[in-house]
Amino acid sequence: MSGFLEGLRCSECIDWGEKRNTIASIAAGVLFFTGWWIIIDAAVIYPRMDEFNHSYHACGVIATVAFLMINAVSNGQVRGDSYSEGCLGQTGARIWLFIGFMLAFGSLIASMWILFGGYVAKEN
Amino acid sequence: MAGIKGGPGALSPGGLGCRSERGDGGPTRGPHAVSRDPARAAGLPALAADSRLPPTATPASDLRPPGRALISLSFGGAIGLMFLMLGCALPIYNQYWPLFVLFFYILSPIPYCIARRLVDDTDAMSNACKELAIFLTTGIVVSAFGLPIVFARANLIEWGACALVLTGNTVIFATILGFFLVFGSNDDFSWQQW
Numbered sequence: 001m002s003g004f005l006e007g008l009r010c011s012e013c014i015d016w017g018e019k020r021n022t023i024a025s026i027a028a029g030v031l032f033f034t035g036w037w038i039i040i041d042a043a044v045i046y047p048r049m050d051e052f053n054h055s056y057h058a059c060g061v062i063a064t065v066a067f068l069m070i071n072a073v074s075n076g077q078v079r080g081d082s083y084s085e086g087c088l089g090q091t092g093a094r095i096w097l098f099i100g101f102m103l104a105f106g107s108l109i110a111s112m113w114i115l116f117g118g119y120v121a122k123e124n
Numbered sequence: 125m126a127g128i129k130g131g132p133g134a135l136s137p138g139g140l141g142c143r144s145e146r147g148d149g150g151p152t153r154g155p156h157a158v159s160r161d162p163a164r165a166a167g168l169p170a171l172a173a174d175s176r177l178p179p180t181a182t183p184a185s186d187l188r189p190p191g192r193a194l195i196s197l198s199f200g201g202a203i204g205l206m207f208l209m210l211g212c213a214l215p216i217y218n219q220y221w222p223l224f225v226l227f228f229y230i231l232s233p234i235p236y237c238i239a240r241r242l243v244d245d246t247d248a249m250s251n252a253c254k255e256l257a258i259f260l261t262t263g264i265v266v267s268a269f270g271l272p273i274v275f276a277r278a279n280l281i282e283w284g285a286c287a288l289v290l291t292g293n294t295v296i297f298a299t300i301l302g303f304f305l306v307f308g309s310n311d312d313f314s315w316q317q318w
Contacts, residue, residue, distance in 0.1 A: 022258060024255075027258055029258070029262025030262055032268055037266065037271075037274065041273070045278065074252070078248075
């Protein structure tokens with residue numbers, strides 16, 4: 001039973017080949033912009049503050065900022081082996097990436113908190 | 125799984141990310157095939173398979189496939205715009221809000237064209253630029269689908285009008301994609317048109 005999961009390596013099952021980055025970009029674009037249009041839809045349908053507190057938009061904004069921060073640094077800059085150092089150097093790139101991930105996880109935790117604290121708890 | 129392509133290592137001979145997108149380039153490149161192929165064989169090693177194609181026979185036979193593709197693409201564009209205008213101008217709807225998706229139609233080819241103009245070689249930066257352009261283009265396409273849905277949910281337009289506009293969106297974006305597949309896959313695009 002210990003070798004049960006060894007046959008489930010999905011990165012070798014699907015032969016992505018040269019198209020991996022393109023498919024990942026398309027999937028990321030669909031998810032990101034669908035998320036933003038759902039936010040816009042909620043803001044349009046519930047314009048009043050007592051129905052939908054519009055300060056909750058901060059989660060989406062911070063998540064977008066984090067997404068841009070994380071994608072601004074490349075793996076080569078963090079490992080230190082890229083041809084150009086960037087304006088912050090390797091340590092700066094690592095700190096930038098760290099802050100980016102912290103903002104991303106923070107916005108995720110904040111949105112979960114809003115879901116349970118602002119909506120699920122109020123219904124009960 | 126291992127028998128399909130002879131192992132996970134032997135994927136593709138070339139190193140280009142966009143190599144397999146150059147689909148129907150054979151007949152449209154007929155008159156330029158002789159002068160273009162040595163340059164392309166030198167600069168783009170992954171297209172060596174294309175440079176081994178013989179130049180096509182007569183100029184007259186080369187003009188018809190691009191003309192046919194152009195006519196069918198323009199027909200597709202006209203049908204798509206017809207659906208959009210039906211969604212706005214039918215008497216039961218009579219709301220011109222959906223015309224805002226025209227903004228997204230015009231915006232959608234721009235990131236990919238800018239990326240193709242800016243970076244032409246195959247290092248990591250050019251792939252990142254191309255992927256950013258694909259991401260932004262996907263975002264614009266999703267926005268063109270999301271805008272009529274948000275309008276319909278906000279009761280600015282009817283759901284029937286929304287359905288017509290979404291159909292028009294699908295046809296127009298298929299047309300733009302077809303345009304890029306048929307006409308955008310040769311290098312002449314960046315030299316002659318600009």
